[in-house]
């Protein structure tokens with residue numbers, strides 16, 4: 001099938017799904033976007049490229065202006081260099097993008113810097129009647145609340161819509177999160193606040209709602225009667241190189257599990273929402289999260305990578321405190337105590353410096369009744385979030401031929417093959433567009449955060465405390481601590497026979 005045919009087929013068969021847009025006002029014209037922390041890593045790698053991609057597709061509000069703000073003093077040439085460093089696209093479009101962008105430096109505390117920012121924004125707005133302002137906080141959490149206050153006091157628009165987009169981490173435990181949320185809430189209304197968890201912008205995570213509730217057979221099988229265990233796995237092939245200082249304060253559980261993987265779990269396990277509206281979806285997520293008790297110490301396996309070949313160990317990083325017991329790998333099991341999932345282990349695994357780059361959800365079904373079979377492999381539904389989105393169902397089939405022999409095979413939906421030439425938006429692109437549309441569905445509500453921290457805070461305090469468990473060492477580039485298979489087996493996971501591997505490895509695409 002040609003690329004064009006594939007695209008047309010995908011579009012022509014698209015089902016009609018009610019709009020997920022919600023009550024929020026859509027920002028159309030007359031908007032200024034201010035990126036705070038514009039000199040930083042997130043801004044250059046994610047925020048500006050996402051804004052550019054939307055701009056290039058004509059998806060930003062008409063006459064939009066983008067303003068970078070940070071303490072670093074730099075001239076326009078230097079700012080444009082940083083702003084466009086990670087942007088890939090047509091040169092003339094990049095030049096147009098620069099024309100709608102500008103930079104101003106200032107402090108994060110005190111009013112002076114924000115007053116200058118206000119003057120700059122007002123100059124760009126000219127004599128507009130409506131003055132919509134979006135503030136994107138690409139800043140370390142230590143300055144979130146100070147900046148949020150400064151913006152509200154000095155740069156808040158009295159004649160238009162204001163939105164503030166905030167990045168994780170939202171606190172370090174239940175108490176600090178509550179403190180941060182209440183300080184933010186004192187300044188910014190919930191409907192003005194967009195808390196980003198960028199996993200909610202990933203295509204496969206957004207697909208979960210449709211997969212679960214748009215396929216009657218799947219929904220029927222998603223429960224304790226059919227499912228043996230669920231694994232949500234996050235693997236990165238690189239260590240904390242250069243980010244050791246930040247990472248050591250947080251560890252892998254706060255960095256990835258408490259937010260990205262728990263958000264994934266909540267959408268995977270929740271009941272069907274009443275509608276696709278933001279509040280209905282988030283109500284169901286909160287409900288399922290409330291059914292999960294705090295993680296028990298006995299359900300946790302921690303690891304820390306050590307040097308292998310020319311690859312340094314975590315403790316070899318100069319920015320990491322000597323003797324740190326910060327986990328760079330964690331496996332843990334969560335239990336969802338509701339009628340659908342009672343007794344089904346949800347195993348989360350996340351690690352840095354592992355053997356591959358992969359994020360996936362693996363739902364392993366129970367054994368087929370043995371009777372006529374001996375040792376037939378289990379069905380598994382795998383949702384590959386990255387790289388190369390795919391959904392495949394491992395199923396047994398008769399090997400063609402005269403003899404009746406069952407072999408493991410798969411029903412395979414590999415996006416690159418099925419949705420040829422279809423643009424899959426980057427997570428940040430999708431989320432920033434949602435914020436412009438006023439759609440909160442893919443942003444984190446404050447009560448979701450509260451319940452998420454309740455699940456993780458006890459083990460985090462244990463890990464941070466004086467009786468901190470020593471993480472198991474694992475070599476850089478390995479599958480993790482050697483105890484990992486024993487850990488997953490303990491919860492009923494059975495590995496597919498060695499001779500089976502899914503044929504669409506990312507390398508083959």
Ligand SMILES: NC(=O)C1=CN([C@@H]2O[C@H](COP(=O)(O)OP(=O)(O)OC[C@H]3O[C@@H](n4cnc5c(N)ncnc54)[C@H](OP(=O)(O)O)[C@@H]3O)[C@@H](O)[C@H]2O)C=CC1
Nearest residue numbers: 037039040041042043070071072138139140141167168169
């Ligand atoms: N980088 C990434 O890929 C991701 C980042 N995030 C989150 O996004 C936010 C920003 O991350 P990132 O861009 O990596 O952070 P950076 O460390 O690059 O900080 C961003 C900017 O904030 C200012 N800054 C840095 N440290 C301080 C400080 N101690 N006090 C005041 N200002 C400071 C600096 O600007 P200046 O000195 O010029 O004012 C810096 O350029 C964080 O909350 C992070 O957790 C989330 C997901 C991914």
Ligand SMILES: O=C1O[C@H](COP(=O)(O)O)[C@@H](O)[C@H](O)[C@H]1O
Nearest residue numbers: 168198236255256260359386427
């Ligand atoms: O938030 C974070 O996510 C990244 C992984 O994001 P991905 O989109 O590349 O999967 C992780 O590397 C980082 O440590 C963490 O802070």
